[in-house]
Amino acid sequence: RCRVSTVDSRALDEIKIGGMGASRRRVEDDRFIRGKGNYIDDVVLPGMLHMEILRSPLAHARIKSIDTSKAYAIPGVRLVLTGEMMATRNLAWMPTLSYDTQAVLATDKVRFQGQEVACVIADDPYLAKDGCEAIVVDYEPLPPIVNPEQALAEGSPLIRDDKENQRDNVAFDWEVGDRDGTDRAFAQADLVSEIDLHYPRSHPSPLECCGSIADFNRSTSKLTVYLTSQAPHIVRAAVSLIAELPEHMIRIISPDLGGGFGNKVPVYPGYVVSILASILLETPVKWIEDRSGNLISTGFGRDVYLHGELALRKDGRILGVRMNTVSDHGAFFADAQPSKFKIGLMHSAFACYDVPYAHLSARGVYTNKAPGGVAYRCSFRVTEAMFFQERMVQAAADDLGMDQAEFRRVNFVRDDDFPHRTPYGFLTDSGQYGKCLDVALEAVGYEDFLRQQQQARQEGRLLGIGISTMTEPLGAGNSREYDILGIKMFDSAELRVHMTGRAILRTGARTQGQGHETTWAQIVAHELGLPSADVVVEEGDTDTAPFGMGTYASRSTPVAGAAVAMAARKVRAKSRKLAAHLLEVSEEDLEWELGRFYVRSAPERGVSIQECAMAAYSNMPDGLEPGLEATAFYDPPNLTWPFAAYVCTVEIDPQTGVWDVLNFVAVDDCGVRINPMIVEGQIMGGLTEAYAMANMQFITFDSEGNCVGSNFMDYLLPTAWETPGYELHEVVTPCPHHPIGAKGVGECATVGGPAAFVNAVVNAVGEAQVRNIDMPVLPDRVYQAITQRCNVS
Ligand code: MCN
Numbered sequence: 001r002c003r004v005s006t007v008d009s010r011a012l013d014e015i016k017i018g019g020m021g022a023s024r025r026r027v028e029d030d031r032f033i034r035g036k037g038n039y040i041d042d043v044v045l046p047g048m049l050h051m052e053i054l055r056s057p058l059a060h061a062r063i064k065s066i067d068t069s070k071a072y073a074i075p076g077v078r079l080v081l082t083g084e085m086m087a088t089r090n091l092a093w094m095p096t097l098s099y100d101t102q103a104v105l106a107t108d109k110v111r112f113q114g115q116e117v118a119c120v121i122a123d124d125p126y127l128a129k130d131g132c133e134a135i136v137v138d139y140e141p142l143p144p145i146v147n148p149e150q151a152l153a154e155g156s157p158l159i160r161d162d163k164e165n166q167r168d169n170v171a172f173d174w175e176v177g178d179r180d181g182t183d184r185a186f187a188q189a190d191l192v193s194e195i196d197l198h199y200p201r202s203h204p205s206p207l208e209c210c211g212s213i214a215d216f217n218r219s220t221s222k223l224t225v226y227l228t229s230q231a232p233h234i235v236r237a238a239v240s241l242i243a244e245l246p247e248h249m250i251r252i253i254s255p256d257l258g259g260g261f262g263n264k265v266p267v268y269p270g271y272v273v274s275i276l277a278s279i280l281l282e283t284p285v286k287w288i289e290d291r292s293g294n295l296i297s298t299g300f301g302r303d304v305y306l307h308g309e310l311a312l313r314k315d316g317r318i319l320g321v322r323m324n325t326v327s328d329h330g331a332f333f334a335d336a337q338p339s340k341f342k343i344g345l346m347h348s349a350f351a352c353y354d355v356p357y358a359h360l361s362a363r364g365v366y367t368n369k370a371p372g373g374v375a376y377r378c379s380f381r382v383t384e385a386m387f388f389q390e391r392m393v394q395a396a397a398d399d400l401g402m403d404q405a406e407f408r409r410v411n412f413v414r415d416d417d418f419p420h421r422t423p424y425g426f427l428t429d430s431g432q433y434g435k436c437l438d439v440a441l442e443a444v445g446y447e448d449f450l451r452q453q454q455q456a457r458q459e460g461r462l463l464g465i466g467i468s469t470m471t472e473p474l475g476a477g478n479s480r481e482y483d484i485l486g487i488k489m490f491d492s493a494e495l496r497v498h499m500t501g502r503a504i505l506r507t508g509a510r511t512q513g514q515g516h517e518t519t520w521a522q523i524v525a526h527e528l529g530l531p532s533a534d535v536v537v538e539e540g541d542t543d544t545a546p547f548g549m550g551t552y553a554s555r556s557t558p559v560a561g562a563a564v565a566m567a568a569r570k571v572r573a574k575s576r577k578l579a580a581h582l583l584e585v586s587e588e589d590l591e592w593e594l595g596r597f598y599v600r601s602a603p604e605r606g607v608s609i610q611e612c613a614m615a616a617y618s619n620m621p622d623g624l625e626p627g628l629e630a631t632a633f634y635d636p637p638n639l640t641w642p643f644a645a646y647v648c649t650v651e652i653d654p655q656t657g658v659w660d661v662l663n664f665v666a667v668d669d670c671g672v673r674i675n676p677m678i679v680e681g682q683i684m685g686g687l688t689e690a691y692a693m694a695n696m697q698f699i700t701f702d703s704e705g706n707c708v709g710s711n712f713m714d715y716l717l718p719t720a721w722e723t724p725g726y727e728l729h730e731v732v733t734p735c736p737h738h739p740i741g742a743k744g745v746g747e748c749a750t751v752g753g754p755a756a757f758v759n760a761v762v763n764a765v766g767e768a769q770v771r772n773i774d775m776p777v778l779p780d781r782v783y784q785a786i787t788q789r790c791n792v793s
């Protein structure tokens with residue numbers, strides 16, 4: 001499906017070669033849909049042993065003893081590792097990506113249900129599992145803490161008594177913004193609108209769980225690890241630091257990934273133990289996480305409480321914002337996020353609104369739950385930021401008695417106001433916010449719907465409309481402000497053009513389903529005029545890929561994608577020298593058109609990029625280095641700021657509280673689209689996840705700290721049956737600093753989507769009736785809201 005609207009000849013040429021703007025079919029899907037992908041569990045190495053993890057059944061308990069003798073008695077069990085044994089090698093604890101520590105295998109206490117206590121390595125996975133069951137652990141139960149309120153209560157038990165200076169369950173206290181200015185703004189307000197919200201814990205649930213195969217070769221001292229990672233180079237650095245192995249002796253291979261959604265960013269205990277086991281046994285050791293293990297122990301998303309306040313003027317202008325968050329990080333502060341920002345990019349809230357003053361105070365707490373917090377298509381907690389923002393905005397408009405759309409429009413940053421400093425200090429650079437909202441309202445038939453809604457109410461039917469508009473920061477970094485554990489967030493790409501004009505491109509990103517194999521080739525096609533089918537893309541092997549910080553925070557297009565364009569431009573610059581030599585003119589006399597240099601004064605005299613490639617190996621001018629290859633490191637000047645306007649209409653069945661989506665319109669502006677079909681796929685997938693969170697997903701814990709929702713009977717994934725249809729539109733405001741004008745898009749819909757659904761349901765019940773219904777907006781909660789006039793959580 002070709003979606004190029006301005007059909008000029010250049011655009012047609014791009015479509016022909018599968019370049020920029022072509023809805024080229026995803027090349028990786030051929031192997032994926034035929035079952036020919038090479039996922040971690042497909043990798044089989046000679047002599048490979050299998051590892052299983054024994055997990056804690058209790059959320060908080062002291063370990064009195066661990067008896068492994070019965071496990072060792074099982075024929076086929078080769079090794080049993082406990083925290084005590086890890087400690088003898090200084091590996092019982094590991095650093096996290098947020099300057100905390102995390103237990104690899106528990107030594108003193110277990111701190112959440114599902115925590116790794118011991119590992120059994122055996123001839124097959126079943127024997128390893130039997131081995132785990134044969135281990136006897138004597139626990140002394142301690143009172144579990146399952147929410148921040150308990151964690152912060154006077155006299156509550158200390159979860160992190162392993163940390164020397166830790167006196168309470170606070171992981172961090174952090175603030176940003178102008179406190180005094182914000183206080184002044186509130187003092188001047190005609191009205192203050194307040195709301196309390198919770199973004200519940202949710203789980204990314206990729207189709208494929210996590211896993212690793214460590215293969216230590218004593219004779220070469222080389223450690224090769226196949227591992228499910230969105231950021232293999234970071235893992236290499238982490239393994240080097242944790243295991244004290246030299247980096248050049250570590251090779252991380254991240255094979256095909258069956259989805260990631262942020263779940264595959266952290267370094268997990270299973271990876272570390274399998275590596276040690278392979279070093280000790282000198283044979284490959286494979287660990288494959290099962291679904292329950294994944295749901296109860298690995299990187300979750302959200303779990304943040306907000307008290308939000310908006311200072312408002314009668315005419316609808318927002319004068320100031322106060323946000324006070326408490327986030328539940330579980331037992332270890334293990335989020336991967338830029339070092340400077342303790343609560344991720346939560347302070348990107350209100351970036352699309354022209355608000356003079358804002359202040360955010362954020363407190364993170366430890367609880368007896370699995371660690372994580374930054375996962376599930378969140379772009380470093382931007383998901384929470386935008387959800388809170390858009391729920392606050394809806395409540396404020398209602399408090400003012402103002403139309404939802406009008407309230408947003410009055411406060412939007414105007415098109416001619418860029419660059420714009422956001423209230424928390426980010427710099428946004430481009431956007432057409434009003435236009436996006438207009439397109440969305442027009443598509444949904446806003447005025448008409450409001451009339452229908454009035455009419456329906458008189459008939460006892462409950463219709464609602466929800467709006468969510470936001471600009472979000474995608475693409476960390478710029479190395480001045482963004483790093484993880486001090487490693488600066490730039491990226492790189494390496495392009496090798498062979499003599500026949502075919503090429504291989506490698507980057508330090510790692511696609512998990514986003515389609516990099518397709519889209520990176522399109523960028524090269526656009527820059528060089530090579531057919532994209534002639535460019536093979538490879539990612540995920542630290543021995544061959546150039547350094548990169550990986551794929552998360554929708555940073556691949558903004559950073560690695562930019563590096564791809566810059567590497568291709570270097571190749572083009574060198575090709576120009578080769579073309580000048582072939583055409584016997586000076587470089588200055590040459591013009592470039594897609595795939596060809598020609599002589600300005602004689603356009604029929606030209607050479608193709610393929611001819612230049614051949615010349616680089618067979619006929620180069622004196623003094624020019626042979627070959628046609630380039631590497632580019634790209635340190636972006638800023639984040640990219642896509643915008644989205646989502647509008648959802650719903651109808652609630654007043655008898656049951658069940659709500660159905662009538663219509664969902666999404667207008668996304670992610671700058672120039674490399675592959676419109678892939679962008680649309682990303683948006684539809686993201687909206688479906690947003691719908692899932694709004695409607696059905698949460699991982700809860702009972703008072704003992706038992707995880708309720710450790711399987712797909714309880715934790716629901718939306719199927720085609722539940723998933724609503726979406727109507728997609730686009731607006732294009734090119735990113736002013738990105739080499740091809742693209743902005744990130746991978747997380748836009750998950751970030752902006754949930755508020756549209758929730759706003760619609762709250763609107764349908766009636767804002768006068770209910771202030772808030774916490775996600776997931778389950779039918780019983782809606783029913784309660786209809787019948788009892790209350791906040792529902
Ligand atoms: N793209 C484009 N034009 C643009 C922007 C992007 O054609 N203007 C294309 C890109 O080339 C890429 C895709 O859209 O093929 C997503 O690009 P980008 O926005 O740069 O995001 P990333 O590639 O960095 O992907 C990360 C993002 C994140 S953080 C999560 S979480 C997530 C998501 O992508 N996980 C996913 N989408 C996912 N989709 C799948 N199928 N599986 C996951 O695990």
Ligand code: CUM
Binds near residue numbers: 261265381552
């Ligand atoms: Cu926060 S999930 Mo994605 O950024 O890998």
